[in-house]
Amino acid sequence: MHTIQSNELLSPTVGKMVVDAPYVAEHRKAGQFIILRIDEYGERVPLTIADADRGAGTITLYYQIVGTSTHKLSQLKKGDSLKDVAGPLGHPTEIKKYGTAVCVGGGIGIAPLYPIVGALKEAGNRVVVIIGARNRDLLILEKELGVLATEIVVCTDDGSHGKKGFVTDALKEVAGREKVDLVVAIGPVPMMKAVSELTRGMAIRTMVSLNSIMVDGTGMCGGCRVSVGGEKKFTCVDGPEFDGHQVDFAELMERLGAYRSEEKLSYDAHRHKCKLDGVLNDGR
Amino acid sequence: MPEQPAAERVQNFSEVPYGFSDDTAMAEAGRCLQCKKPTCMDGCPVGIDIPGFIKEIRDGNFLSAIEVIKQTNSLPAVCGRVCPQESQCEELCVLGKKFEPVAIGSLERFAADYERTREQLPLPARAPQTGKRVAIIGSGPAGLTAAGELNRLGHAVTVFEALHSPGGVLGYGIPEFRLPKEIVHYEIEALRRAGVEIVMNRVIGISETVDDLFDQGYDAIFLGTGAGLPMFLNIPGENLQGVYSANEYLTRSNLMKAYRFPEYDTPIIRADRVAVFGGGNVAMDSARTARRLGGKEVHLIYRRSRDEMPARKEEIHHADEEGVIFDILSNPLRFLGDDKGRVRGVECLKMKLGAPDDSGRRRPVPVEGSEFVVDIDVAIIAIGNAPNPILQKTTAGLKTGRHGTVEADGATQKTSKRGVFAGGDIVSGAATVIEAMGAGRRAAAAIDEYLKTGAW
Ligand SMILES: Cc1cc2nc3c(=O)[nH]c(=O)nc-3n(C[C@H](O)[C@H](O)[C@H](O)COP(=O)(O)OP(=O)(O)OC[C@H]3O[C@@H](n4cnc5c(N)ncnc54)[C@H](O)[C@@H]3O)c2cc1C
Ligand SMILES: Cc1cc2nc3c(=O)[nH]c(=O)nc-3n(C[C@H](O)[C@H](O)[C@H](O)COP(=O)(O)OP(=O)(O)OC[C@H]3O[C@@H](n4cnc5c(N)ncnc54)[C@H](O)[C@@H]3O)c2cc1C
Ligand code: SF4
Ligand code: SF4
Ligand code: FES
Numbered sequence: 007m008h009t010i011q012s013n014e015l016l017s018p019t020v021g022k023m024v025v026d027a028p029y030v031a032e033h034r035k036a037g038q039f040i041i042l043r044i045d046e047y048g049e050r051v052p053l054t055i056a057d058a059d060r061g062a063g064t065i066t067l068y069y070q071i072v073g074t075s076t077h078k079l080s081q082l083k084k085g086d087s088l089k090d091v092a093g094p095l096g097h098p099t100e101i102k103k104y105g106t107a108v109c110v111g112g113g114i115g116i117a118p119l120y121p122i123v124g125a126l127k128e129a130g131n132r133v134v135v136i137i138g139a140r141n142r143d144l145l146i147l148e149k150e151l152g153v154l155a156t157e158i159v160v161c162t163d164d165g166s167h168g169k170k171g172f173v174t175d176a177l178k179e180v181a182g183r184e185k186v187d188l189v190v191a192i193g194p195v196p197m198m199k200a201v202s203e204l205t206r207g208m209a210i211r212t213m214v215s216l217n218s219i220m221v222d223g224t225g226m227c228g229g230c231r232v233s234v235g236g237e238k239k240f241t242c243v244d245g246p247e248f249d250g251h252q253v254d255f256a257e258l259m260e261r262l263g264a265y266r267s268e269e270k271l272s273y274d275a276h277r278h279k280c281k282l283d284g285v286l287n288d289g290r
Numbered sequence: 291m292p293e294q295p296a297a298e299r300v301q302n303f304s305e306v307p308y309g310f311s312d313d314t315a316m317a318e319a320g321r322c323l324q325c326k327k328p329t330c331m332d333g334c335p336v337g338i339d340i341p342g343f344i345k346e347i348r349d350g351n352f353l354s355a356i357e358v359i360k361q362t363n364s365l366p367a368v369c370g371r372v373c374p375q376e377s378q379c380e381e382l383c384v385l386g387k388k389f390e391p392v393a394i395g396s397l398e399r400f401a402a403d404y405e406r407t408r409e410q411l412p413l414p415a416r417a418p419q420t421g422k423r424v425a426i427i428g429s430g431p432a433g434l435t436a437a438g439e440l441n442r443l444g445h446a447v448t449v450f451e452a453l454h455s456p457g458g459v460l461g462y463g464i465p466e467f468r469l470p471k472e473i474v475h476y477e478i479e480a481l482r483r484a485g486v487e488i489v490m491n492r493v494i495g496i497s498e499t500v501d502d503l504f505d506q507g508y509d510a511i512f513l514g515t516g517a518g519l520p521m522f523l524n525i526p527g528e529n530l531q532g533v534y535s536a537n538e539y540l541t542r543s544n545l546m547k548a549y550r551f552p553e554y555d556t557p558i559i560r561a562d563r564v565a566v567f568g569g570g571n572v573a574m575d576s577a578r579t580a581r582r583l584g585g586k587e588v589h590l591i592y593r594r595s596r597d598e599m600p601a602r603k604e605e606i607h608h609a610d611e612e613g614v615i616f617d618i619l620s621n622p623l624r625f626l627g628d629d630k631g632r633v634r635g636v637e638c639l640k641m642k643l644g645a646p647d648d649s650g651r652r653r654p655v656p657v658e659g660s661e662f663v664v665d666i667d668v669a670i671i672a673i674g675n676a677p678n679p680i681l682q683k684t685t686a687g688l689k690t691g692r693h694g695t696v697e698a699d700g701a702t703q704k705t706s707k708r709g710v711f712a713g714g715d716i717v718s719g720a721a722t723v724i725e726a727m728g729a730g731r732r733a734a735a736a737i738d739e740y741l742k743t744g745a746w
Contacts, residue, residue, distance in 0.1 A: 029492070033497035033498070034497075043454055047547075047553065047554045047555055048555050049546065049555040049556045050454070050546070050556075074555055075555060089454070090454040090490070090491050091491060092452070092453075092454065092490075092491035092492075092493070093491075093493075094496060094497055095493065095496065096496075221538060221541055221542060221546065221556075222452070222453060222462075222541060224452045224453070224493055224518075224678075224680070225518070225519060225678065225679070225680065226462075226518040226519070226520070226537055226541070226678070227520065227535060227537045227538035227541050228520045228522065228535040228537065228538055229534070229535070229538040231529060232529075233529060238522065238524075238528075238529070243680065257529055257631070260530075260531060260630065260631030261529065261531055261631070263531065263630070263631075264531035264532070264559070264632075265557045265559070268551065268552075268557030268558075268559070269557065271551075271552055271557075272551065272552045272555060272557060275552040276552075
């Protein structure tokens with residue numbers, strides 16, 4: 007059992023949870039994730055380890071409420087617990103001195119970016135952070151990243167905060183102004199695709215972190231498979247980070263939609279139950 | 291053994307054979323000749339005293355029967371159900387030459403079920419603590435057997451399991467209707483009560499290596515990580531939505547209980563038309579699961595003929611009874627998808643049987659111009675599993691074989707690395723529950739010896 011130390015909604019659709027997981031806190035490295043199960047009925051949900059406190063034995067998770075499991079997560083209170091936390095899983099990010107690294111985060115993808123920015127900075131890189139979201143409510147970790155990064159650029163699609171525009175516009179500007187040695191892009195698939203297409207033309211090495219649908223997370227089911235450079239790779243054990251110039255994003259996008267009708271069914275059933283229990287209290 | 295009728299059982303996930311009543315069990319046991327040289331025992335990889343336990347059943351001493359079995363087999367309720375008895379103990383039963391062999395597996399199941407549901411044996415006596423610690427990686431039948439034995443011998447045993455639930459393939463692979471999970475949990479609970487520590491959600495080889503475990507004070511390590519890496523056909527369209535590996539399909543249904551979705555949160559695609567590729571036990575399990583998940587037309591597509599199928603006869607028979615359509619001598623060429631990237635069909639080629647190959651089975655050869663399309667909404671690929679690669683990649687000094695198996699001595703299960711033993715599917719490649727258990731037993735004996743003498 008993993009006791010929840012805090013769980014707060016940062017916006018109507020984004021939550022932050024700090025939960026006991028001493029083994030993960032001790033061993034995790036930037037770029038790795040956990041798989042959690044809320045209760046006996048729960049799915050195995052992959053979430054990135056955004057931060058950890060070794061001394062306290064806790065890890066920090068950020069989640070976007072998109073369906074049943076993430077909605078259930080948002081309902082949990084301090085003192086409640088998660089049934090299972092498995093991890094750390096996946097390869098850590100390859101951290102070394104590249105020179106100038108631009109870290110691009112979109113939406114909830116800003117959370118996985120956070121530990122990577124810290125590690126790259128510590129390895130002596132100049133780190134420019136570009137974060138973006140549809141609107142101000144969806145932006146997370148702006149303050150924390152501002153402290154870590156050499157420079158930070160913030161944009162929103164609707165201009166409600168920072169620059170109006172996409173992260174790719176900001177990236178174009180930075181790359182036009184100085185030599186960039188590495189780009190790390192994490193966010194919605196269309197964003198990672200757009201960034202990869204942009205940097206391909208500029209021949210900048212680009213790492214993306216994929217969020218394929220997973221079950222076991224140990225390389226046993228193959229459900230998380232993606233095409234990278236024409237080869238089948240398992241996101242959970244071969245990734246989650248891959249060379250953005252090699253990833254078949256269109257296929258990934260289609261595979262993420264595999265359970266759309268089941269997800270709706272599940273969410274409707276869940277909401278119905280919440281109504282009966284009188285716990286439906288968030289902003290959805 | 292009496293069974294749930296096919297028409298009824300495709301509507302549920304309850305166990306297919308009902309099991310013997312006391313009377314039928316005693317009558318069946320009465321057929322055993324109590325041979326002086328029981329040939330049946332040569333067919334049992336763990337050497338159960340078969341006439342010994344059958345005699346106890348015959349005489350109505352059911353608890354004594356299970357006591358005899360448990361001397362050499364710690365998972366009898368499991369083996370009585372899933373052992374390929376017809377090619378092991380029962381194949382060698384002398385009665386089988388002229389009549390039906392004694393139903394050894396069913397009697398084993400009876401004795402084990404009796405103990406679980408009606409009258410329990412006391413916990414086996416445990417030798418005094420030796421102060422030695424053993425780490426077991428993987429909680430499948432190989433790991434659990436080694437753990438049980440070593441614990442009984444007085445060593446402190448910790449099992450590390452990657453998933454949230456122990457049992458390996460017994461938990462995630464073999465379906466509920468063949469092996470109720472309640473039984474697996476019961477057997478594992480017994481190990482826990484006996485003193486075995488099981489740490490779940492722990493993948494060894496990512497954050498911590500085998501050498502790290504030695505550094506933490508483990509004196510010996512057993513690798514029982516199985517053959518869990520799914521093989522794919524590697525044909526076009528294989529990444530379309532709705533194309534599953536058998537591992538994924540069965541894991542969703544069994545481990546995650548997707549057959550009870552949306553009560554359980556994990557989804558699985560329920561489709562009218564399903565194709566399963568392969569001809570082994572895993573293919574049969576997948577096809578029978580697909581029928582139970584509402585599949586109206588479930589095709590089993592296999593490139594050789596029915597006689598060449600590696601699955602147990604009983605399982606082929608069950609699948610047949612349940613209305614699975616056998617498309618034999620057919621080989622898939624590519625999957626066809628719709629504009630949303632969902633699988634909608636599979637194009638296959640007819641095959642005919644040519645000369646025998648290395649395995650002695652006749653090799654299938656393509657019939658030119660015989661392409662045909664089967665319309666489907668879900669595809670399940672069940673053409674085999676290879677060893678899990680994580681430990682092999684991260685353990686220094688561990689010798690591996692050609693297909694990624696770990697090399698181990700046949701008698702002691704010793705690997706090329708001092709203090710490290712291995713057994714089960716990780717060594718043999720995909721095999722059987724009872725062979726994995728046999729390896730676990732041999733390893734436990736050799737580990738005990740190593741811990742006592744320190745000799746490698
Ligand atoms: C390595 C990895 C790291 C991740 N890190 C984070 C994170 O830090 N924060 C965060 O909010 N999310 C993260 N995700 C995504 C997160 O796992 C899913 O959003 C979550 O499982 C959705 O569950 P649900 O029941 O709430 O929604 P569902 O009803 O299951 O799905 C709703 C939507 O989410 C998509 N989805 C479903 N399952 C997954 C999945 N396993 N992965 C990705 N998308 C999925 C579906 O395509 C659908 O559009 C990560 C995914 C991976 C693979
Ligand atoms: C669908 C299916 C049906 C089958 N039906 C039958 C049958 O009817 N009869 C029969 O005799 N055999 C059957 N088999 C074969 C049988 O199940 C296997 O031979 C047997 O389970 C092998 O046992 P094992 O202990 O070697 O490995 P497994 O049962 O595979 O267990 C290995 C365990 O190790 C864990 N693990 C892997 N890597 C790590 C790691 N790095 N760290 C920690 N844990 C790890 C895995 O999660 C797993 O739990 C079937 C197999 C399948 C897939
Ligand atoms: S364990 Fe398997 S082979 Fe041995 S007696 Fe029982 S059913 Fe037969
Ligand atoms: S060979 Fe058959 S008849 Fe003889 S002891 Fe074994 S089970 Fe009984
Ligand atoms: S999630 Fe099953 S192989 Fe990656």
